[in-house]
Amino acid sequence: MENVMTKTTRRRHRTAHSSKVGTAGRIRLYLLMAITISIILTGFFFAARQHFESIDYSIRNSSLRRQLDDLENEKRRLIAARERSASPAEIRKAVSRVRTTPSINNDIHLATDIRRPDSDEKRAPFIQKTAIISPKAAEIIPAGYSVPQQRSKPSDNESKPETQPSKSR
C-alpha cells in the first residue's frame, strides 16, 4: 500500500514537474526544428536557383556560340563577295556594262541642256549664303580634323601597296 501510494505520489509529482519542463522543452525543440528546416529549405532554394540559372546561362551560351558561328560564316560570305566583286573578271564586266548603258548618253545630253539664265535677268547665286549678321559670326569653328600623317612603309605582313600605274607606252 505504501509503495502504491508512493508510486502514485511519485507519479503525480513527476507529472506535475514534467509538464512544466515538457512545455518549455517542446517549444525549444520546435523552434530548433523550425530553424533547421528553414536553413535546409533556404539551402535547397539557393541550390535550385543556381541549377536553373546555370542551365539558363548554358542555353544562352550555346545560342551565343551559334550566333558567333553565324557571324563568322557571314564574315566569310562577305569576304568572298568582296573578293568576287574586286576580281578582274567582275571589274571588266562592270566596265562593259557601264559602256553599253545608254543612260549615260542621256545624262550627257541633260547636262548640256541646262538653260542658262539671260544676261539681263538677275542671276540667282549658286551658293546660298547663310544669314550672317556680323563678321564675327562667320568665324570658322575647327572640326577637330587634322591633315593625315604621311603613311609609313607597310611591313611584310601587311598587304602590298596599290600598284603604280604602268609606265608602258
Add this chain to the structure above:
Amino acid sequence: MQVAFTRYMFIVAIFGLWMLVISARLVHLQVTQHEWLLDKAVDQRQDVKSSKLLRGTIYDRDQRPLAISLKVKTLYADSLEIADVKAAATVIAKAVDLNVGTLTKQLTEAKAARKRFVPLLQKVDSETVQKLNKLLETDNVRKGDLPKFEGLHWSDDQTRNYPYGSMASQVIGFSDIDGKGMAGIEQSQNDLLYGSTLKKRQERDRLGRIYDETVSETTPPADVTLTIAASLQSKTEQALENGVKNANARSGVAIAISPKTGEILALANYPSFDPNSVSSSAVENIKNYAIQSVYSPGSVMKLVTYSSALEKNLFEPDDMIDAGNGTIEVAKHKFSDSHHVGAVTYTQALAHSSNVCAIKTGLRVGKADFFSTLTKMGFGSKTGVELPAETNGIVRSPEKWNGDSLASMSIGYEIGVTALQMATAFATIANNGIKVNPHVIKQTKRENEAAIITAVKAGVVVVSPDSARKLRTMLRQVVLTGTGKRAQLNGYTSAGKTGTAWKFDPVAKRVDSGKYISSFIGYAPAENPEVVIAVVIDEPRAGGTDGGTVAAPVFREIAEQILPELGIKPDSKITKGSEPALIDVPESPGLVAEDDRDKSERADPASAARTPAPARPTFNKSDELKKKTDKKDRPEKKQGNDTTAMLEVRERNKLNARSLKT
C-alpha cells in the same frame, strides 16, 4: 481499447503495404530497369551531332582568298514526323517553290519506306534560310530547332567558292562535292585542306534547347598561302590571252618566277576554266600545260649548249665562229640557219640564233658534258613543284642517242621539256648559275598554330658564276640586236632567248612542219634579274610563227606590268610611245624539211626563202681572222667528236618519231 488498437494497426498495415508497394516499384525502376531508363533519359537529353569542319582556305601571297568554303544548309524532311503529308507538301511546295505533286509523291514514298532524310533544298545560303524559316513558321508547333514546321529540319553543309573565277584555276584546282581535291593545290594539299568531321555532344532541355555542348578534339584543317599574287596573275593571264588571240594560236602558257627564291609569282594557261562550274568546262582546259605538257623547246635549248661550252672554257663570248654557208650535216642529217651569218662572234651567233653555230658548239662540248649540264639544269626530272601530275619531260640517256642526237639536242630537238623546266633553267642562269627549285606554296597555317613557311632549299650550283655572267651578256644581245628585239622593255633592260620549233604530231608520228611551238624565255632587269618570264605559244597561225614575233611581245607586256608592281626601279630610259622593235629575220626551226632538201643542197637555206637575207654583219675578214676561225675549227676535227664517229644512215622523220616516243 482493443478495438482502437486494432483499427490503429489496420491503418498502419495499409500504410505499410502502400509504402512497400512504392518501395518495390522504386527498386524495380532504379535497380532492375536502371540501364534502360538511363539510356532513354540520355537519348532524350543528349544528341551527338556530326558536322564537317570547313575546308581550308587557299590564299594568294597578299592573303586574298582564292578558294574559300562557306557554310550552307540543306533542308530535309523527316517523313515519319509528318502526320498529314498532303497538307505539309502544299505548304512546303509554296514556300520552297517546288512542284506540289512531285513533293507529295516523294514524301509519301519516303514515309512508306520509313526514310528519315529526304533532302528538299541543298546549298542554301543563310539569307535564304532566314526567309524560309519565316515562311515555314507555324504557330502551334513547339520545336527546339528551326524551321518551326513539323518534320522539317536543317542540316549543315558547305560549298566551295572561288571568288576570282578562272584566275589561276589550273594552279588552284577544284574539289568535288565530297570536299575532296581533284586538281591543282586542292588535290596536292588535300590532306592539309580537308575538313575533318567534328562531333558535338549536345545536351538539350525538354524544349530542345541546347544547354551543354562538348566538342570532340580533332585536327583543324590548314590554310594554304600561295606564292602567286592575284594582281600579277591577272596581268599575266590578260597578256597571255592577248598574245594567243593575236596569233590565233591554239593555247599558251606563261610563267613568272623569281630566280633568287624560286617563288612562282604567276602561272597562266590559256584557255582556262572556271572552277565554280567545272562541269561546263572543256576537259582539255583543266590540264596544267605548264607542268603536264611536253614540247620540243627549239632554240631556247641553246642556253644549255652555250652554258656547257662556257663551263668547259671552250670559248669566250667575243670569240669568232664560222657558220659557213648556213648548213651543217651531221650523220647525214642536214641542219640549217634561217639566214646567212657567216663568221660571227659567239654572242652574235646566239643573238641571231644560228643553228649551225650552236650545233658546232654542242659537238665540241660532247655527249657526256652536254647530258650532264642537261640533267643538272633539271631536264628529265620533276622540278618538285607542289602541283600534281607533273611530268619528267623526255631526256634520253646518252647510250640511246643516235648519230645526230647531240646536234639535234643542241638546237632543242629530240628532247621534251615542260615550260616550268625551261623557266627554271633560265632562272638558274639569272641566279648566277645556282638552281633554285620552283615552288608555289608560301606557307601553311592551322588555326591557333604558328604558320609553317616553306623553306627555300639551298640551291645547286649548275654552272659557275663566271659562265652565267658571260651567258647573260650573250642573252642580252639577243634582245638588243637579235631575234628577241620585241622583248625590249620600256624603262627596263631585259635579256632572253627566242625559240621556234616544229611541233611533233602524235597521230602521224612525225614532226609537222606546218605547226609551231613559239616561245620566248627571258628575265629582267638584265644586270640583276628579279623575275624570269617564260612564254610558250602553241600553234600560232597568224602574224608570224617564230618566238620573236609571237611570244616576245607577250613577254614584254607581262614584264612591263609586273616589274613596277614588284617595286623594281627602272634601269633604262622610259620613252613614251615607243613602237615594238622590228626583227630583221625571224628565227626558223632549223631542221631542213624533207621536200626542201633538194633546194637546200642547191642554194640558200629553204627557211630563208620568205624574207630577204640581211646584210652580213660587217667585220674585218683579215687573214688573221681567218686563221683564228680556222684554229677554232681544227680542235673540232682533231677531237673527232663522238657523234660524228657514230654515223648511222636514217631518215629524219623516223629519227624524230623514235626519239619523241621514248
